[in-house]
Amino acid sequence: MRKEIMTTILFTVFTFFLCFAQTDDSLMIRKISDEILLRGKAMDNLYTLCKTVGTRLSGSAGMYKAEAWGLQVLKEAGADNVYLQQCMVPHWVRGKKEFAGYRTKKRTGDPSFDVLAIGNSVGTGNKGILARVIEVKNFEELNQRKDEVKGKIVFYNYPFNKTLLKGAYGDAVRYRSNGASAAAKYGAVAVIVRSVTGAYDNNPHTGALRYADSLPKIPALAISTRGAEKLSAFIQGTYKNEDLFIRSNCEMLPDTVGHNVIGELKGSEFPDEFITIGGHLDSWDQGEGASDDGTGIVQSIELLRVFKTIGYKPKRTIRIVLFANEENGLRGGTKYAEEAKLKNEKHLMAMESDGGAEYPRGFGCGMTKAQFAKVQGWTKYFEPFDAAKFTFNEGGGGGADIGPLQTNFKTAQFGLSTTGQRYFDMHHAAPDVFEKVNAQELNLCVVVMATMVYLVDNYGL
Numbered sequence: 001m002r003k004e005i006m007t008t009i010l011f012t013v014f015t016f017f018l019c020f021a022q023t024d025d026s027l028m029i030r031k032i033s034d035e036i037l038l039r040g041k042a043m044d045n046l047y048t049l050c051k052t053v054g055t056r057l058s059g060s061a062g063m064y065k066a067e068a069w070g071l072q073v074l075k076e077a078g079a080d081n082v083y084l085q086q087c088m089v090p091h092w093v094r095g096k097k098e099f100a101g102y103r104t105k106k107r108t109g110d111p112s113f114d115v116l117a118i119g120n121s122v123g124t125g126n127k128g129i130l131a132r133v134i135e136v137k138n139f140e141e142l143n144q145r146k147d148e149v150k151g152k153i154v155f156y157n158y159p160f161n162k163t164l165l166k167g168a169y170g171d172a173v174r175y176r177s178n179g180a181s182a183a184a185k186y187g188a189v190a191v192i193v194r195s196v197t198g199a200y201d202n203n204p205h206t207g208a209l210r211y212a213d214s215l216p217k218i219p220a221l222a223i224s225t226r227g228a229e230k231l232s233a234f235i236q237g238t239y240k241n242e243d244l245f246i247r248s249n250c251e252m253l254p255d256t257v258g259h260n261v262i263g264e265l266k267g268s269e270f271p272d273e274f275i276t277i278g279g280h281l282d283s284w285d286q287g288e289g290a291s292d293d294g295t296g297i298v299q300s301i302e303l304l305r306v307f308k309t310i311g312y313k314p315k316r317t318i319r320i321v322l323f324a325n326e327e328n329g330l331r332g333g334t335k336y337a338e339e340a341k342l343k344n345e346k347h348l349m350a351m352e353s354d355g356g357a358e359y360p361r362g363f364g365c366g367m368t369k370a371q372f373a374k375v376q377g378w379t380k381y382f383e384p385f386d387a388a389k390f391t392f393n394e395g396g397g398g399g400a401d402i403g404p405l406q407t408n409f410k411t412a413q414f415g416l417s418t419t420g421q422r423y424f425d426m427h428h429a430a431p432d433v434f435e436k437v438n439a440q441e442l443n444l445c446v447v448v449m450a451t452m453v454y455l456v457d458n459y460g461l
């Protein structure tokens with residue numbers, strides 16, 4: 001009897017402590033989420049980034065303005081120390097507005113098309129290029145018709161495959177990234193690429209390309225989705241036997257100096273263990289770079305501000321990194337991991353937000369099975385936000401900028417995952433503006449990010 005009583009008492013005490021421990025974390029998470037949802041500063045910071053800094057392509061005046069903005073905002077958020085980490089960045093300039101259209105002079109009202117030079121592309125120069133267009137659906141068709149390509153403009157009309165849901169961008173972006181060199185191999189003089197977007201409108205979407213060193217560099221233009229349909233119809237109809245005129249004045253200048261902007265909260269127990277949270281500070285030169293990746297920037301800064309404001313003292317050192325040059329070089333992310341390796345730093349985890357600020361769903365987790373099992377033990381803290389979907393990706397990355405940390409240190413990666421069905425409508429194009437971002441969705445993303453950072457900081461991985 002006595003033994004039974006003792007057991008009951010012990011069990012009650014144990015349960016009490018278990019509940020108490022859980023409640024402690026739940027209370028802290030509640031405190032974090034209340035601060036963000038009721039008094040959040042992320043939206044305000046996004047406004048100043050979009051409206052006072054604007055676009056910030058590597059090497060542009062906007063890039064330097066953004067760096068100064070980042071230093072200031074990280075200081076205001078309460079970082080213990082704020083500094084710049086220098087790296088060389090590519091300096092590509094767009095030049096005069098691009099043109100693509102028919103100029104037959106045989107008819108009035110020859111059509112022209114909405115185009116943008118693809119980033120890192122060479123230009124046609126002022127005299128432009130006049131050539132016949134050959135439309136292909138994909139690389140397979142290009143290879144089949146390689147003998148017809150010489151001296152022509154290759155038009156890749158590969159649609160964004162919406163049945164792939166979140167995979168459509170990765171599937172279609174090959175044509176923008178590698179299409180120029182693939183066509184140059186068969187003697188093409190330029191390429192036009194259907195914009196990598198699910199939107200159906202007149203906005204061309206830019207982005208980067210990569211030239212193969214062994215092949216001639218030919219000009220590359222992105223065309224809006226409606227423009228692509230129109231061009232396709234004209235090629236097969238009225239303008240079947242006509243040349244298209246294209247002109248672009250973009251060029252790649254010598255590399256210039258850029259910076260990662262870094263703010264830290266010093267760890268109280270393990271100051272030499274690092275947790276890196278970030279997004280990329282650069283953007284394309286269209287719209288305002290609001291969702292790509294202004295939101296990732298302000299979310300990361302907000303996470304630091306919230307910890308500081310509610311008086312949470314992290315055990316590990318939390319580093320907020322506003323990465324330079326993700327878009328057309330990845331020099332910032334590469335530099336950050338290089339420096340970390342030189343200093344032999346210990347990197348426990350890294351988190352990136354670079355997919356817009358739609359409703360958060362969870363994280364893509366690039367880590368070991370054992371680490372993932374630990375993360376899965378925390379789902380209950382994410383269920384109230386309907387964001388407990390953790391996807392295991394063994395040894396995989398969580399984002400472009402934190403990828404090099406994975407390569408150098410096998411650092412556990414967390415890529416914020418959202419509903420992700422609107423982001424590519426505006427990505428790298430004129431509609432990527434502040435007004436497209438929803439405050440509640442933006443803030444919920446921070447809640448989910450901060451919750452994960454809090455748990456890893458406390459319990460390790």
Ligand SMILES: [Zn+2]
Pocket residue numbers: 280292293326354
């Ligand atoms: Zn981005």
